[in-house]
Amino acid sequence: xxxxxxxxxxxxxxxxxxxxxxxxxxxxxxxxxxxxxxxxxxxxxxxxxxxxxxxxxxxxxxxxxxxxxxxxxxxxxxxxxxxxxxxxxxxxxxxxxxxxxxxxxxxxxxxxxxxxxxxxxxxxxxxxxxxxxxxxxxxxxxxxxxxxxxxxxxxxxxxxxxxxx
Amino acid sequence: xxxxxxxxxxxxxxxxxxxxxxxxxxxxxxxxxxxxxxxxxxxxxxxxxxxxxxxxxxxxxxxxxxxxxxxxxxxxxxxxxxxxxxxxxxxxxxxxxxxxxxxxxxxxxxxxxxxxxxxxxxxxxxxxxxxxxxxxxxxxxxxxxxxxxxxxxxxxxxxxxxxxx
Numbered sequence: 001x002x003x004x005x006x007x008x009x010x011x012x013x014x015x016x017x018x019x020x021x022x023x024x025x026x027x028x029x030x031x032x033x034x035x036x037x038x039x040x041x042x043x044x045x046x047x048x049x050x051x052x053x054x055x056x057x058x059x060x061x062x063x064x065x066x067x068x069x070x071x072x073x074x075x076x077x078x079x080x081x082x083x084x085x086x087x088x089x090x091x092x093x094x095x096x097x098x099x100x101x102x103x104x105x106x107x108x109x110x111x112x113x114x115x116x117x118x119x120x121x122x123x124x125x126x127x128x129x130x131x132x133x134x135x136x137x138x139x140x141x142x143x144x145x146x147x148x149x150x151x152x153x154x155x156x157x158x159x160x161x162x163x164x165x
Numbered sequence: 166x167x168x169x170x171x172x173x174x175x176x177x178x179x180x181x182x183x184x185x186x187x188x189x190x191x192x193x194x195x196x197x198x199x200x201x202x203x204x205x206x207x208x209x210x211x212x213x214x215x216x217x218x219x220x221x222x223x224x225x226x227x228x229x230x231x232x233x234x235x236x237x238x239x240x241x242x243x244x245x246x247x248x249x250x251x252x253x254x255x256x257x258x259x260x261x262x263x264x265x266x267x268x269x270x271x272x273x274x275x276x277x278x279x280x281x282x283x284x285x286x287x288x289x290x291x292x293x294x295x296x297x298x299x300x301x302x303x304x305x306x307x308x309x310x311x312x313x314x315x316x317x318x319x320x321x322x323x324x325x326x327x328x329x330x
Contacts, residue, residue, distance in 0.1 A: 004257025092169025100304030107286035139265030
């Protein structure tokens with residue numbers, strides 16, 4: 001089944017990959033810096049950087065003619081992942097740190113910690129899980145249509161009995 | 166280094182785990198239903214359900230005295246992951262499907278597709294990557310403080326030169 005969530009996880013769903021992205025968001029561009037900051041094995045780092053480049057999330061930019069020295073820059077696709085990292089961080093802060101977050105993100109606009117990210121409708125109202133339902137989009141294939149037709153009340157129907165058996 | 170993002174990925178950063186959660190959000194509770202809907206190997210499904218229960222994301226609820234028949238219910242911690250799945254889906258829609266999303270989430274409040282999730286400041290203004298900086302939070306340990314002290318301009322400093330080498 002075609003699924004954007006699965007594709008996103010294929011691209012970034014690895015602990016080291018996410019930590020490399022965190023470092024990239026904090027300004028790191030060099031192999032040696034990633035390596036020193038994360039204490040990651042060099043072969044693992046090479047592999048993850050190559051994968052991130054293959055997914056178009058980082059771009060390898062040669063600094064010398066032979067390409068021996070290089071930097072890894074976030075692409076627009078990669079930079080757009082900051083929303084994903086922020087919501088992962090907020091979930092981790094809330095549920096794995098007993099309310100004592102190790103890092104706070106401060107907005108430059110007003111100097112305050114950023115707000116909790118919320119799912120909102122097109123009018124800006126925050127939505128709970130029960131207030132959404134999935135429907136086939138323009139890119140839905142037959143398998144997706146079949147699966148969605150079996151979703152009892154749409155997204156959030158977990159409070160109903162399981163009718164898919 | 167203590168990191169909420171890494172802990173979140175440890176809990177859910179696996180393709181099957183995320184697909185199991187997607188099914189749970191769509192109302193699936195039984196082992197056989199997860200198995201049929203995902204076409205996942207039974208031993209892999211058992212392993213992932215056990216891990217999700219160990220992380221307190223799903224709760225195993227026995228339906229029969231011996232516990233042979235059971236359902237897997239989302240806990241509050243698990244239900245709160247819907248924000249993470251929505252932002253992953255939106256990123257995947259935008260960057261891996263050429264603008265043809267297979268699934269659309271419709272808000273029950275107004276019948277329209279939900280909005281793109283955004284990082285916002287405490288006044289509700291949407292923030293770009295460059296408009297945030299990280300600082301140590303109440304749960305920061307020494308390693309976190311050292312790492313953050315080395316972030317040149319805070320989050321989004323990727324456009325500056327790499328000073329961490």
